[in-house]
Amino acid sequence: xxxxxxxxxxxxxxxxxxxxxxxxxxxxxxxxxxxxxxxxxxxxxxxxxxxxxxxxxxxxxxxxxxxxxxxxxxxxxxxxxxxxxxxxxxxxxxxxxxxxxxxxxxxxxxxxxxxxxxxxxxxxxxxxxxxxxxxxxxxxxxxxxxxxxxxxxxxxxxxxxxxxxxxxxxxxxxxxxxxxxxxxxxxxxxxxxxxxxxx
Amino acid sequence: xxxxxxxxxxxxxxxxxxxxxxxxxxxxxxxxxxxxxxxxxxxxxxxxxxxxxxxxxxxxxxxxxxxxxxxxxxxxxxxxxxxxxxxxxxxxxxxxxxxxxxxxxxxxxxxxxxxxxxxxxxxxxxxxxxxxxxxxxxxxxxxxxxxxxxxxxxxxxxxxxxxxxxxxxxxxxxxxxxxxxxxxxxxxxxxxxxxxxxx
Amino acid sequence: xxxxxxxxxxxxxxxxxxxxxxxxxxxxxxxxxxxxxxxxxxxxxxxxxxxxxxxxxxxxxxxxxxxxxxxxxxxxxxxxxxxxxxxxxxxxxxxxxxxxxxxxxxxxxxxxxxxxxxxxxxxxxxxxxxxxxxxxxxxxxxxxxxxxxxxxxxxxxxxxxxxxxxxxxxxxxxxxxxxxxxxxxxxxxxxxxxxxxxx
Amino acid sequence: xxxxxxxxxxxxxxxxxxxxxxxxxxxxxxxxxxxxxxxxxxxxxxxxxxxxxxxxxxxxxxxxxxxxxxxxxxxxxxxxxxxxxxxxxxxxxxxxxxxxxxxxxxxxxxxxxxxxxxxxxxxxxxxxxxxxxxxxxxxxxxxxxxxxxxxxxxxxxxxxxxxxxxxxxxxxxxxxxxxxxxxxxxxxxxxxxxxxxxx
DNA sequence: TATGAATGAGAGTTCATTCAT
DNA sequence: AATGAATGAACTCTCATTCAT
Numbered sequence: 007x008x009x010x011x012x013x014x015x016x017x018x019x020x021x022x023x024x025x026x027x028x029x030x031x032x033x034x035x036x037x038x039x040x041x042x043x044x045x046x047x048x049x050x051x052x053x054x055x056x057x058x059x060x061x062x063x064x065x066x067x068x069x070x071x072x073x074x075x076x077x078x079x080x081x082x083x084x085x086x087x088x089x090x091x092x093x094x095x096x097x098x099x100x101x102x103x104x105x106x107x108x109x110x111x112x113x114x115x116x117x118x119x120x121x122x123x124x125x126x127x128x129x130x131x132x133x134x135x136x137x138x139x140x141x142x143x144x145x146x147x148x149x150x151x152x153x154x155x156x157x158x159x160x161x162x163x164x165x166x167x168x169x170x171x172x173x174x175x176x177x178x179x180x181x182x183x184x185x186x187x188x189x190x191x192x193x194x195x196x197x198x199x200x201x202x203x204x205x
Numbered sequence: 206x207x208x209x210x211x212x213x214x215x216x217x218x219x220x221x222x223x224x225x226x227x228x229x230x231x232x233x234x235x236x237x238x239x240x241x242x243x244x245x246x247x248x249x250x251x252x253x254x255x256x257x258x259x260x261x262x263x264x265x266x267x268x269x270x271x272x273x274x275x276x277x278x279x280x281x282x283x284x285x286x287x288x289x290x291x292x293x294x295x296x297x298x299x300x301x302x303x304x305x306x307x308x309x310x311x312x313x314x315x316x317x318x319x320x321x322x323x324x325x326x327x328x329x330x331x332x333x334x335x336x337x338x339x340x341x342x343x344x345x346x347x348x349x350x351x352x353x354x355x356x357x358x359x360x361x362x363x364x365x366x367x368x369x370x371x372x373x374x375x376x377x378x379x380x381x382x383x384x385x386x387x388x389x390x391x392x393x394x395x396x397x398x399x400x401x402x403x404x
Numbered sequence: 405x406x407x408x409x410x411x412x413x414x415x416x417x418x419x420x421x422x423x424x425x426x427x428x429x430x431x432x433x434x435x436x437x438x439x440x441x442x443x444x445x446x447x448x449x450x451x452x453x454x455x456x457x458x459x460x461x462x463x464x465x466x467x468x469x470x471x472x473x474x475x476x477x478x479x480x481x482x483x484x485x486x487x488x489x490x491x492x493x494x495x496x497x498x499x500x501x502x503x504x505x506x507x508x509x510x511x512x513x514x515x516x517x518x519x520x521x522x523x524x525x526x527x528x529x530x531x532x533x534x535x536x537x538x539x540x541x542x543x544x545x546x547x548x549x550x551x552x553x554x555x556x557x558x559x560x561x562x563x564x565x566x567x568x569x570x571x572x573x574x575x576x577x578x579x580x581x582x583x584x585x586x587x588x589x590x591x592x593x594x595x596x597x598x599x600x601x602x603x
Numbered sequence: 604x605x606x607x608x609x610x611x612x613x614x615x616x617x618x619x620x621x622x623x624x625x626x627x628x629x630x631x632x633x634x635x636x637x638x639x640x641x642x643x644x645x646x647x648x649x650x651x652x653x654x655x656x657x658x659x660x661x662x663x664x665x666x667x668x669x670x671x672x673x674x675x676x677x678x679x680x681x682x683x684x685x686x687x688x689x690x691x692x693x694x695x696x697x698x699x700x701x702x703x704x705x706x707x708x709x710x711x712x713x714x715x716x717x718x719x720x721x722x723x724x725x726x727x728x729x730x731x732x733x734x735x736x737x738x739x740x741x742x743x744x745x746x747x748x749x750x751x752x753x754x755x756x757x758x759x760x761x762x763x764x765x766x767x768x769x770x771x772x773x774x775x776x777x778x779x780x781x782x783x784x785x786x787x788x789x790x791x792x793x794x795x796x797x798x799x800x801x802x
Numbered sequence: 803t804a805t806g807a808a809t810g811a812g813a814g815t816t817c818a819t820t821c822a823t
Numbered sequence: 824a825a826t827g828a829a830t831g832a833a834c835t836c837t838c839a840t841t842c843a844t
Contacts (some may be wrong), residue, residue, distance in 0.1 A: 014844085015805085015806075015807080015844095018807070019806095019807080022807080022808095035325070036325060037325055038237075038239065038324060038325035038326070040237065040239035040240050041239050041325060043833090043834075043835095044834080044835060044836080045834085045835085053807095053808070053809085054808065054809045054810055055809085055810070055836095056808075056809060056810060056811095056836085056837080056838085057807080057808055057809075059835095059836065059837075059838095060806090060807065060808075064835080064836080065835065065836090117325070120323050121323050121324055121325055123323070124319050124320050124322070124323035124324070124379060125237060125320055125323070125324070126234070126235060126236055126237035126240060126316070126320055127237070160400075166389065166393065167397075169380075169388065169389070170377065170389065170393070170394065170397060173373070173376040173377050173380070173389075174372070174373055174376065176376065177372040177373065177375065177376030178369065178372050180323060181368075181372070189368065190365065190368070190369065190372075194365065194369070195369065198366075198369060198401045199401070201359075201400065201401040201402075202397045202398070202400040202401035203400075214824090217824085218824085221824090221825095242816090242817070242818090243817075243818060243819085244817070244818080252825075252826085253825065253826045253827055254818095254819095254826085254827065255819090255820085255821085255825070255826055255827060255828095256824080256825055256826070258818090258819070258820080259824065259825070263818080263819080264818065264819090413803090416803090417803090420803090420804095433723070434723060435723055436635075436637060436722060436723035436724070438635065438637035438638050439637050439723060441837090441838070441839090442838075442839060442840085443838070443839080451804075451805085452804065452805045452806055453805085453806070453838095453839095453840095454804070454805055454806060454807095454840090454841085454842085455803085455804055455805070457839090457840070457841080458803065458804070462839080462840080463839065463840090515723070518721050519721050519722055519723055521721070522717050522718050522720070522721035522722070522777060523635060523718055523721070523722070524632070524633060524634055524635035524638060524714070524718055525635070558798075564787065564791065565795075567778075567786065567787065568775065568787060568791070568792065568795060571771070571774040571775050571778070571787075572770070572771055572774065574774065575770040575771065575773065575774030576767065576770050578721060579766075579770070587766065588763065588766070588767065588770075592763065592767070593767065596764075596767060596799045597799070599757075599798065599799040599800075600795045600796070600798040600799035601798075611823085612823095612826085612827075612828080615828070616827095616828080619828080619829090640812090640813075640814095641813080641814060641815085642813085642814085650828095650829070650830085651829065651830045651831055652814095652815095652830085652831070653815085653816080653817085653829075653830060653831060653832095654828080654829055654830075656814090656815065656816075656817095657827090657828065657829075661814080661815080662813095662814065662815090804844100805842105805843100805844080806842100806843105806844100807841105807842095807843095807844105808840105808841085808842090808843105809838105809839100809840080809841080809842105810838100810839105810840100811837105811838100811839100812836105812837090812838100813835100813836085813837075813838105814834105814835095814836090814837105815833105815834085815835090816832105816833090816834080816835105817830105817831100817832100817833100817834105818830100818831105818832100819829105819830085819831100820828105820829085820830080821826105821827100821828095821829090821830105822826100822827105822828095822829105823825100823826080823827100823828105
């Protein structure tokens with residue numbers, strides 16, 4: 007029978023978990039899932055090697071929780087920026103602009119995202135894909151469907167075209183060097199897409 | 206030492222090497238580089254585990270040689286099909302069509318390609334990228350530059366646009382299930398690009 | 405500092421210690437000493453994992469204290485029932501009857517007893533053996549010696565025969581399933597022994 | 604395609620396996636299953652720690668194979684000595700005599716047997732019990748049933764009495780010090796049983 | 803007194819690589 | 824050239840124990 011739930015205790019747990027997830031992100035980004043060393047993660051987060059197992063059941067579940075974390079943050083980042091503008095063409099521009107910015111600002115998370123989506127582990131791939139469904143819908147419904155409705159875009163099939171655009175985003179966005187500099191300017195990519203979509 | 210005896214030796218070596226590379230392709234495709242088991246590769250190729258070390262110095266060099274093998278075959282496959290047609294727009298269509306066909310016909314090689322290009326190992330990534338430079342040039346010079354010259358395509362910057370199109374190819378082409386069925390029809394992708402490029 | 409306050413403290417300590425010992429018995433019975441998890445014991449007793457270290461110095465001393473606890477309870481149970489009858493043959497019957505009953509009623513304690521006596525840890529084995537010396541003496545002096553004196557039993561050597569009978573008790577008594585059902589009826593075992601001992 | 608099965612290779616495997624099993628027996632006897640260190644086993648057998656995994660899939664399967672090994676050797680040892688005499692009473696004497704001798708000569712195997720039969724691991728216990736069924740049958744059919752038939756033994760129920768005698772054997776036989784010296788002389792135990800069984 | 807976050811030694815297991823045959 | 828027994832570094836994970844609160 008615990009005396010009473012200590013608020014501080016919860017704060018500590020949440021802080022530690024956060025530090026561990028951050029270190030995990032960097033380790034997974036640098037080494038990949040299989041190459042990542044669980045002990046290093048804990049050490050790099052400033053803890054002893056065993057500590058990480060007080061927070062995650064296994065390396066695998068750590069990765070799965072990280073996937074959710076990344077997808078949620080990414081989606082929140084993008085939708086907040088995309089939905090505040092009205093014009094669908096502009097939305098697409100913002101989508102790429104903000105999307106590329108997210109990669110630059112969250113380099114390690116981006117690398118985990120890209121390697122996982124293309125990696126051999128099907129469970130991770132599936133989870134990542136599922137976690138990104140909201141973003142597919144954002145593109146398909148809040149950008150393409152609206153634009154088609156307004157006659158700004160051609161009459162393309164919104165769903166598969168959303169897939170195509172997501173694909174282009176994930177493919178081009180992943181072309182970053184270790185300092186976060188993109189190989190493609192977002193404007194070039196969004197222009198390319200807008201050109202392809204214009205009515 | 207009769208000459209033909211040596212010839213047989215070479216044939217056998219070459220045949221064995223080929224079998225090992227094929228088994229390696231499947232193992233790397235299924236498990237990724239780090240997850241791949243060298244002993245399994247040798248066993249699956251029909252040899253004892255030690256045998257692979259008579260042909261490759263290490264797991265790493267095996268992978269590096271495989272990268273070259275894949276890129277060469279891929280490039281040969283595409284250029285043979287692309288260059289026999291004349292019209293640049295048609296060439297782009299054939300590029301995607303043949304490109305997707307190659308993935309379906311060489312599924313394991315394709316998976317190795319995609320995971321390596323997005324994987325965490327920078328040496329592999331660099332090697333793969335270098336090995337694919339000819340293909341970038343094929344798109345930039347034999348398709349885009351020609352089309353711009355003929356006034357069929359807009360005045361885009363051929364090099365970076367080639368990068369964009371390669372990116373789209375590698376991104377969409379990698380969306381295959383385990384039976385080799387693509388998620389995007391090549392026509393949809395090439396149409397999208399042509400639309401974006403049209404003068 | 406009022407006295408009754410201290411009294412409460414002691415009661416609470418004693419109660420907690422008892423709960424911990426009980427949980428320990430079940431854990432050790434199920435998993436064996438090495439397989440037992442100290443944290444689980446504390447948790448199953450209704451406390452946090454650190455609590456157990458306020459009562460026992462280590463896993464090892466916990467086990468040692470448990471051994472004494474079991475032996476004392478067991479001995480008390482048996483001697484109370486054996487010594488109230490007079491006839492030595494009857495005493496032997498009661499010894500087995502009560503002995504088997506104790507196992508059924510104290511299943512977890514019984515399992516700890518049996519696994520410890522046969523386990524690899526010599527310190528535990530020695531302690532357990534020493535703690536059971538009174539029971540050897542009960543059999544040797546209060547049953548066998550008396551019976552030989554009265555001419556009811558053959559002229560066997562009381563000490564080693566007591567060892568033999570204790571051995572038979574511990575061997576047959578340990579044959580219980582998880583619901584506490586014995587494989588041998590106590591009567592069969594005591595009859596066997598009486599037959600062997602009859603003058 | 605292996606050239607041809609090398610006789611030497613098989614010999615080496617068999618020899619190594621044997622050395623590993625012997626070292627395992629000693630380790631399990633000294634430390635118990637959970638306390639046993641797989642690396643130590645391999646080292647004590649004269650190999651590197653990884654070697655044992657070329658012969659056994661896991662610590663658990665190593666133990667399971669050892670159980671079978673022990674039971675078979677034990678049964679062979681006993682039946683060879685018991686069945687060459689005719690008189691059932693004599694057979695029982697020989698059973699205990701040879702049984703105790705086996706323990707002395709195979710001390711480590713004996714300890715594994717006794718700790719396993721009384722240990723907390725139900726899979727091991729079950730396997731061991733099953734592996735010893737032939738010995739139960741030896742006692743029940745080749746000793747008790749024959750003796751009852753010939754009117755030498757009382758009309759006891761052969762099966763459960765065989766269980767009782769096996770129990771007495773396993774209980775008393777396990778009382779050995781580290782030099783293999785028994786606490787009970789086999790004659791005392793067999794006499795006790797014969798007395799109990801006499802018609 | 804009770805708590806539970808943190809520790810780190812140590813376990814079982816994997817597998818790339820070596821090398822005698 | 825091919826084999827497969829042997830190696831040992833390195834990994835994931837467990838858990839008895841400590842200690843600040």
